[in-house]
Amino acid sequence: MSSIRKVAIFGASGNFGAPITAALLRSGFEVTIFTRPAGTSSSSSTPNPTRSFPAEAGSIIEADYSDVAKLTPALAGHDAVVSVLGPGAIAHEVPLVDAAEAAGVKRFVVNDFGWGQNPRSYPEMAEVGSRRHVAWDRAKEKAAGNPGFTWTGVTIGNPIDWALRKFPRMGFNVAEHTAVIYDSGTECFTGTTLEGIGQAVVGVLNHPDETANRFVKARSIKTCQNELIEAFQSGSSGKPWTVEHGKVADLLEGGLQKHRAGTPGWILDLLVAQLYEEGSARCVVAASREDSDAELLGIREETAREVVAKALSK
Numbered sequence: 322m323s324s325i326r327k328v329a330i331f332g333a334s335g336n337f338g339a340p341i342t343a344a345l346l347r348s349g350f351e352v353t354i355f356t357r358p359a360g361t362s363s364s365s366s367t368p369n370p371t372r373s374f375p376a377e378a379g380s381i382i383e384a385d386y387s388d389v390a391k392l393t394p395a396l397a398g399h400d401a402v403v404s405v406l407g408p409g410a411i412a413h414e415v416p417l418v419d420a421a422e423a424a425g426v427k428r429f430v431v432n433d434f435g436w437g438q439n440p441r442s443y444p445e446m447a448e449v450g451s452r453r454h455v456a457w458d459r460a461k462e463k464a465a466g467n468p469g470f471t472w473t474g475v476t477i478g479n480p481i482d483w484a485l486r487k488f489p490r491m492g493f494n495v496a497e498h499t500a501v502i503y504d505s506g507t508e509c510f511t512g513t514t515l516e517g518i519g520q521a522v523v524g525v526l527n528h529p530d531e532t533a534n535r536f537v538k539a540r541s542i543k544t545c546q547n548e549l550i551e552a553f554q555s556g557s558s559g560k561p562w563t564v565e566h567g568k569v570a571d572l573l574e575g576g577l578q579k580h581r582a583g584t585p586g587w588i589l590d591l592l593v594a595q596l597y598e599e600g601s602a603r604c605v606v607a608a609s610r611e612d613s614d615a616e617l618l619g620i621r622e623e624t625a626r627e628v629v630a631k632a633l634s635k
């Protein structure tokens with residue numbers, strides 16, 4: 322495949338879209354940002370008043386993500402599309418694939434940035450995943466019918482520096498310096514930092530042949546709670562951490578009860594339970610760096626102390 326230079330991105334101001342856009346610009350790609358019209362509000366779209374985009378972006382195009390007829394000419398001339406829309410925008414993914422394929426785009430980076438097709442997830446998580454798979458399946462279908470159109474999914478596992486900062490439920494309350502260590506604290510999982518997520522997309526677009534029509538496995542670190550709390554304790558100057566202990570079985574049971582009752586919060590409970598369930602390796606995207614695509618994509622391996630320093634610094 323010829324090289325990829327001109328890239329359209331959807332979701333550029335988001336949690337992961339911002340670092341991906343910054344990484345693309347740093348790497349010299351010509352970037353077009355697609356965004357909803359200012360103040361958009363409808364039953365399927367929430368308003369977007371806080372968006373902000375880097376000045377270096379080539380152009381910013383306001384678009385209705387569902388309008389294939391208007392998106393198609395706007396995407397013409399782009400080599401690749403990256404979709405990193407938020408979870409609330411899942412319904413828009415299929416029209417984006419249709420428009421990109423019709424416009425002659427060569428590579429569509431589908432919206433995974435999660436656990437891919439993780440066979441070790443709890444069965445209850447399948448209903449969440451299946452909504453995302455619709456667009457992945459559409460991209461596969463389009464690629465099967467058009468050899469000029471290809472797709473890649475970027476599986477990142479836990480977005481670790483961002484998640485540690487944002488979700489105390491993961492066991493680490495960065496603001497309060499309190500932690501809950503589940504069971505022995507030794508269950509390993511893999512994560513990718515925001516730096517690694519940006520680099521993963523850059524790596525995919527720099528290696529279109531090696532990454533065509535598959536999910537790539539990103540990782541910046543393989544770690545466990547004990548390693549992270551040690552890093553937090555040594556990285557936090559002054560204020561000590563208070564550590565309590567919890568049981569994955571209790572977390573899981575609480576999440577399942579909420580799921581049965583239709584109460585919000587069960588997804589996060591189950592995500593954390595499967596992260597720390599001992600001996601299950603439910604949240605290991607790649608057991609070793611060699612088993613991942615990190616080398617190909619140019620993602621560096623980071624230490625627990627580096628990751629924790631990022632979580633503490635924001």
Ligand SMILES: NC(=O)c1ccc[n+]([C@@H]2O[C@H](COP(=O)([O-])OP(=O)(O)OC[C@H]3O[C@@H](n4cnc5c(N)ncnc54)[C@H](OP(=O)(O)O)[C@@H]3O)[C@@H](O)[C@H]2O)c1
Pocket residue numbers: 331332333334335336337338355356357365366367369372386405406407408409410413432433434435436477478479480
């Ligand atoms: N691995 C994990 O644990 C993990 C954690 C978080 C997220 N993720 C995944 O990463 C991807 C990106 O998530 P994110 O947190 O970066 O997204 P986000 O910040 O919530 O949203 C990204 C962008 O999507 C657009 N958007 C948001 N809600 C929308 C709606 N209702 N309708 C239309 N457009 C909407 C907005 O762009 P404009 O305003 O410019 O239109 C927004 O800036 C998703 O697939 C998400 O599931 C994975």
